């Protein structure tokens with residue numbers, strides 16, 4: 001079968017389409033024929049060698065997301081031919097999703113949403129679970145005032161929508177004027193490109209997707225979650241009784257089922273900026289690296 005691998009770290013030229021043996025599903029795993037995946041910032045960082053310690057051994061197959069068809073359900077209770085989607089923690093497991101077939105724990109996948117294509121579904125698992133799990137950590141609920149920093153991004157855009165669905169009042173910090181209308185359509189209220197205009201102590205919770213560290217904006221006793229691992233820890237705010245974290249996404253089939261229900265219930269809109277055949281993976285990455293996207297870049301197998 002085909003897989004997109006790197007044999008060493010470097011620029012886009014190290015990405016290779018190679019033939020590798022088909023995976024044999026272990027106990028508790030499901031064998032999935034991948035129809036689509038997507039590119040995430042972590043794939044670039046891994047390829048460049050920017051992650052450092054904890055990176056899987058080379059050569060490695062890249063990719064965290066998949067949507068596809070069940071080939072061998074094992075003991076999962078799923079059926080052959082069923083549409084599923086999943087997130088594979090490529091860094092922790094070495095199990096990359098940019099391959100024709102992936103053997104993945106049944107607990108890490110869910111039935112794909114029925115109202116969207118598998119290409120669209122494939123762009124949801126990593127940013128969707130990151131948004132959902134971080135929202136849970138923040139305890140965002142009815143009436144909370146939440147600020148999402150980086151709200152036009154993949155994770156940020158989903159976080160805005162999930163928080164609105166929970167009844168929160170959501171404001172947003174974005175990088176460019178052109179993103180303001182996009183984020184308004186996702187449900188955000190006040191949207192700014194200027195961090196100096198954020199109200200001091202104005203938010204019960206802040207979801208920071210790019211290391212903005214706009215800590216003055218969180219209320220005393222509030223919550224501040226970053227997902228920008230490489231920007232380092234959130235400054236200690238314990239003197240203001242603010243809980244802080246740098247949240248790390250986890251494989252989570254139940255979370256995916258919750259996201260699928262939100263999509264099918266019309267509460268979560270998936271944004272795909274572009275789609276490329278996996279043979280054109282370099283062009284896909286060049287598109288991805290241009291930035292200011294309105295949604296994800298999907299890879300079709």
Ligand SMILES: NC(=O)c1ccc[n+]([C@@H]2O[C@H](COP(=O)([O-])OP(=O)(O)OC[C@H]3O[C@@H](n4cnc5c(N)ncnc54)[C@H](OP(=O)(O)O)[C@@H]3O)[C@@H](O)[C@H]2O)c1
Nearest residue numbers: 041130150152153154155174175210227247248249291292
């Ligand atoms: N910890 C975890 O488990 C976890 C999980 C998923 C993602 N992440 C990380 O979280 C980050 C976001 O992921 P993503 O997939 O959402 O990436 P993304 O789609 O590229 O979104 C990042 C967003 O932040 C915006 N941004 C960047 N710098 C900004 C600035 N100075 N002011 C305002 N907005 C700014 C970007 O705007 P432009 O497009 O205009 O630059 C973009 O809208 C990445 O670093 C990723 O590696 C971590």
